Every structure is written in structure tokens, then in C-alpha cells.
Amino acid sequence: MIKKTILLSGCAFLLLGSCKQTSEKDSISPDSLSVKAINDASLSQYLSVIAADSLAGRKPFTSGETKTINYLKNEFEKLGLEPGNRDSYFQEVPMVEIKSVPEAKMVIKGQSGSLDLTYLTDFVAGSRRLKDQVNITNSPLVFAGFGIVAPEYGWNDYKDLDVKGKTVVVMINDPGFADATLFKGKNMTYYGRWTYKFEEASRQGATGILIIHDTEPAAYPWSVVRSGWSKSKLNLQSEDNGMNRTVVEGWISLDKAKALFKLAGQSDGLMESAKKKGFKAVDLGLTTSLTIENKIKKSLSYNVLAKVSGDKHKDEAIIYSAHWDHLGIGEKVKGDSIYNGAVDNATGVASLLELATAFKKLPKKPGRTILFISYTAEEQGLLGSEYYAKHPVFPLVKTVANINMDMMGIAGKTKDIVVYGFGQSELEDYASTSAKKQGRVVVPDPVPSSGLYYRSDHFNLAKVGVPSLFTGSGVDNVKNGRAWGLKQVADFTKFRYHSPQDNVDANTWDLSGIVEDVRLVFDLGYRLSNEASYPKWKEGSEFKSIREKK
Numbered sequence: 288m289i290k291k292t293i294l295l296s297g298c299a300f301l302l303l304g305s306c307k308q309t310s311e312k313d314s315i316s317p318d319s320l321s322v323k324a325i326n327d328a329s330l331s332q333y334l335s336v337i338a339a340d341s342l343a344g345r346k347p348f349t350s351g352e353t354k355t356i357n358y359l360k361n362e363f364e365k366l367g368l369e370p371g372n373r374d375s376y377f378q379e380v381p382m383v384e385i386k387s388v389p390e391a392k393m394v395i396k397g398q399s400g401s402l403d404l405t406y407l408t409d410f411v412a413g414s415r416r417l418k419d420q421v422n423i424t425n426s427p428l429v430f431a432g433f434g435i436v437a438p439e440y441g442w443n444d445y446k447d448l449d450v451k452g453k454t455v456v457v458m459i460n461d462p463g464f465a466d467a468t469l470f471k472g473k474n475m476t477y478y479g480r481w482t483y484k485f486e487e488a489s490r491q492g493a494t495g496i497l498i499i500h501d502t503e504p505a506a507y508p509w510s511v512v513r514s515g516w517s518k519s520k521l522n523l524q525s526e527d528n529g530m531n532r533t534v535v536e537g538w539i540s541l542d543k544a545k546a547l548f549k550l551a552g553q554s555d556g557l558m559e560s561a562k563k564k565g566f567k568a569v570d571l572g573l574t575t576s577l578t579i580e581n582k583i584k585k586s587l588s589y590n591v592l593a594k595v596s597g598d599k600h601k602d603e604a605i606i607y608s609a610h611w612d613h614l615g616i617g618e619k620v621k622g623d624s625i626y627n628g629a630v631d632n633a634t635g636v637a638s639l640l641e642l643a644t645a646f647k648k649l650p651k652k653p654g655r656t657i658l659f660i661s662y663t664a665e666e667q668g669l670l671g672s673e674y675y676a677k678h679p680v681f682p683l684v685k686t687v688a689n690i691n692m693d694m695m696g697i698a699g700k701t702k703d704i705v706v707y708g709f710g711q712s713e714l715e716d717y718a719s720t721s722a723k724k725q726g727r728v729v730v731p732d733p734v735p736s737s738g739l740y741y742r743s744d745h746f747n748l749a750k751v752g753v754p755s756l757f758t759g760s761g762v763d764n765v766k767n768g769r770a771w772g773l774k775q776v777a778d779f780t781k782f783r784y785h786s787p788q789d790n791v792d793a794n795t796w797d798l799s800g801i802v803e804d805v806r807l808v809f810d811l812g813y814r815l816s817n818e819a820s821y822p823k824w825k826e827g828s829e830f831k832s833i834r835e836k837k
Contacts, residue, residue: 702728
């Protein structure tokens with residue numbers, strides 16, 4: 288059963304106007320209506336709606352989207368929040384849906400023979416080009432290591448390489464995964480993300496790109512790739528209709544990649560050599576051809592925005608964000624085809640509503656405006672937040688911070704709270720202060736190679752200079768310890784992440800950990816709202832110079 292929340296006691300859970308001790312009138316007790324508004328009963332109620340089958344997996348451009356965004360609008364209205372986008376609770380996000388269906392077999396040809404790859408089992412492929420049919424014919428395959436151009440790390444996998452007309456084969460993650468002295472070591476950079484690799488291949492003028500899937504550096508199994516690519520995919524509408532992108536982009540399984548190298552007369556050691564500085568791309572002496580049929584639909588999706596206007600500085604905003612979308616209806620797994628996304632990310636959206644309730648129950652309005660945004664199409668490549676970052680409601684220079692919630696923990700209270708992208712900004716110091724009030728500590732990501740800081744919506748705000756915090760529930764479980772907590776994370780990733788098995792389970796879920804986490808970021812945001820200064824990026828952050836230029 289879902290366990291009842293034990294209200295915090297024995298710790299000074301004060302909502303302070305600054306990082307220094309303030310007078311009694313500026314603090315709020317742990318028994319205040321605002322803090323108590325964040326509780327497992329209301330959280331559970333929100334979850335039961337947001338992760339219900341009736342919302343059909345909350346995919347944009349479906350009836351599930353219409354039901355979801357109207358539910359959120361109605362809940363924000365009931366709570367008494369103002370529309371967040373001038374006089375509207377919605378922000379239109381022009382997108383295009385492409386259902387790409389490649390040929391059942393991708394054939395790799397070489398002088399010594401050929402290799403067949405089966406769609407979904409061995410490869411996935413699609414196109415961002417808005418054409419009913421696209422194809423590549425006898426495109427030479429080139430192994431380009433990680434497919435990275437990173438001058439600041441002295442790394443260029445495309446050096447002296449002309450890939451026009453060619454298809455590049457690249458590895459997932461970045462060199463730091465294999466060698467701690469390279470890049471940021473085990474802390475994956477954006478260069479390791481699949482989105483970057485597709486973008487870079489397009490910039491280089493490649494005809495196609497295939498990423499080699501490997502479970503550990505990818506941080507998820509092939510089933511996640513398969514489920515995502517078996518459905519239609521969404522992109523933001525562009526003036527050139529996607530013609531600046533490669534003709535084909537996709538993934539191949541590790542086993543088939545090894546078979547491909549063998550056909551090319553190369554050993555598995557080729558991938559190992561690509562992990563070392565100075566690697567030169569290798570022409571594999573192979574070609575491939577592939578035709579893809581596209582079904583194309585242009586339409587609008589929606590971000591949902593609501594706000595509590597500030598008392599002193601209403602023109603300055605602190606954003607709390609959580610994406611509402613998931614994967615819709617897809618391949619049936621264990622008799623279920625609805626991808627409800629209960630953890631990912633009904634938990635974050637429910638937490639957003641909890642925070643909205645808490646801020647409305649404050650005896651005194653926050654000094655700065657609190658903007659709540661539930662983004663669309665995070666699962667499609669952070670599209671809703673990308674659009675907002677380009678079309679912000681509050682000017683970016685007046686956006687104080689972004690606090691993002693995605694995939695909250697369901698295993699109960701923890702002694703710690705995880706900060707993804709540890710070392711990026713002063714926001715983690717604020718988080719540490721709030722955690723200390725709960726008798727907890729802030730810790731870095733226990734699996735930094737997964738690169739989660741670059742995989743959720745706050746990243747698009749970070750890219751335009753807004754200090755952004757992404758916390759995750761801790762792993763050092765109060766009742767069962769750290770090893771047990773890590774196993775819960777690993778089991779979720781392996782068995783339920785991006786599958787129809789990500790459902791609410793009242794028999795096993797313990798929401799008390801989410802309650803503590805949401806109370807923590809509530810405390811953090813309220814303190815920020817009453818300060819005059821802005822949090823800063825730390826030295827060494829790749830986003831620091833962006834903010835300083837604004």
C-alpha cells in the first residue's frame with residue numbers, strides 16, 4: 288500500500304528570505320498549510336489521473352494530449368493560478384509528426400559478402416526530411432568513432448574527412464566513458480548524446496548516420512530504442528522542412544555492428560582504438576541502400592503554463608518544469624500496449640501541481656513570480672522546452688532559474704538527494720541548504736555516464752544561459768540502504784523504463800520520498816523568490832559564458 292507521509296520533525300524546515308537567518312515573520316513552519324499541502328494523498332490522486340489508461344499514454348497529437356493539457360489547465364484554474372502565457376494557459380508549439388517505415392531489411396554489401404539487418408530487431412531508421420519517400424543508394428559506410436567535434440577537448444572525429452554521400456557509423460556516449468582523463472570522465476557531456484551525434488552528422492554533410500547501441504554507455508537496453516523508433520516521431524517545424532538533416536538517421540545493435548566490422552575485415556579492436564585520442568576515421572569498404580516511406584502531419588502541440596505572480600519583482604521568474612508527454616500506444620509488451628509513463632513523468636507533473644498548491648497557500652506571496660511549465664514532447668527530443676527557450680514568456684535575462692522534475696523516486700525516503708550535472712551552478716548549494724534542513728545531503732549522480740543532465744527539459748534553458756537544476760530522488764534508502772536503492776533504479780531502467788510496464792502500483796509504491804523531495808525544492812524556490820541576487824553558473828560550466836553575455 289502507499290504509505291502515509293510522516294511530516295518532518297526535528298529539523299528546522301524554514302522557508303527563508305535569504306541564505307542568512309531571518310526573522311520569525313519571514314519563516315514558515317513545517318506544520319504550515321503550504322508545506323502540509325505537499326502530501327502523499329493529493330499526490331496519489333493526481334497520479335491516478337495523469338497515468339491512467341484513459342489518457343492513452345499522453346502522446347502529442349492524440350486525444351491523450353487533449354485530455355492531459357485540459358486536465359492540467361483545469362487543475363491550475365481550480366488552484367487559483369493565473370494563466371502563464373499572458374491570458375492563456377497554453378503555448379502553441381508547431382510540430383510535425385513523421386511516421387517513418389523503412390524497408391524490412393537493411394543490406395550491407397562488401398567485396399566478401401553481405402549482411403542483412405532486420406528492422407526493429409537489428410536496426411531502426413527514420414528521416415526528418417518532409418518527403419513522402421527518401422532513400423540512400425550504395426552509400427559508403429565510414430566508421431567515425433564517437434562522431435564528435437569538440438575543440439575544447441582537442442577532439443575531432445571528422446578531421447580531414449569528407450562524408451558527403453556517405454553514411455557514418457558512430458559509437459554512443461563520449462571518450463570519457465572509457466578513459467577518465469578525457470572530456471569529463473564518467474560525467475557524460477552533451478557530445479555523448481544521440482541528439483548531438485545526429486546534429487553533427489548533418490552539419491558535416493553526411494547522407495546517413497547509424498549509432499551503435501551498447502547498453503552500458505547508452506544507459507538503457509535495446510528495447511528502449513526499439514519502442515521509441517517503432518512509433519511516429521515528432522520534430523519542431525522548420526523553414527526548410529528538415530532538408531538540412533541527414534537523409535537517414537538510426538541505430539544498429541552492437542552484435543550487428545561487430546558483424547559489420549568483421550565483413551569489412553576489421554576486428555572489434557577498431558572500436559577500442561576509436562576511444563583513444565588521435566583516432567582517424569576508417570572507410571569500411573562497405574555500402575548500404577535503404578528506402579524509407581514517410582507519413583507526414585503538421586499540427587500544433589501545447590506547453591501548459593500557469594503562474595503565481597510575485598509581490599515585489601513580478602517581472603522576474605523562477606520556473607518549475609515537468610514534461611506531461613509520454614509515448615502513447617505502441618508495441619504490445621506482456622499484454623499491454625499503453626505506455627502510461629507513470630514514473631516518467633506523471634510523477635513530475637503531479638509534483639508540479641503539488642508545488643502550485645503549496646505556493647498558493649503561502650501566507651505571503653513570493654517576491655518573484657513562480658512560473659509552472661508542463662512541456663510537450665520531451666520524449667521526442669526535448670521539443671517543448673526547446674520551443675519555449677526560443678519563445679520565452681519572461682525574458683531570459685529576467686528568468687532567475689529553472690528547477691526541473693522528471694522521474695521522481697517511488698521507493699520511499701532517502702538520506703540523500705541526487706543533483707544531476709553536479710558542479711554546474713550555485714543552485715546545488717541552495718539545494719544543499721534545503722536538504723540539510725531535512726537531515727539529508729546532496730550527492731552527485733551515482734551513474735554519471737548516463738548523462739541525465741542533458742536528457743531532460745531544463746537542458747534547453749541551460750543552453751540559453753538560465754541556471755538550471757535537475758534533482759533526482761536519492762538512492763540511500765532510509766529503511767533499506769544504498770545498495771538496495773541502486774538496485775531499484777537499475778531494475779526500473781531494465782524492466783519498466785519506456786515500456787507499458789511503467790504503471791502506478793499502489794501495492795509497492797511509497798510516495799514519502801517524493802513528498803520530501805518536493806518539499807525540498809519548494810523551500811529552495813521560495814528562498815530564491817525573496818532574494819535580490821541571481822544564482823550563478825560555477826567556474827568550468829559550459830553555460831557560464833552564455834549567461835554572462837546576456
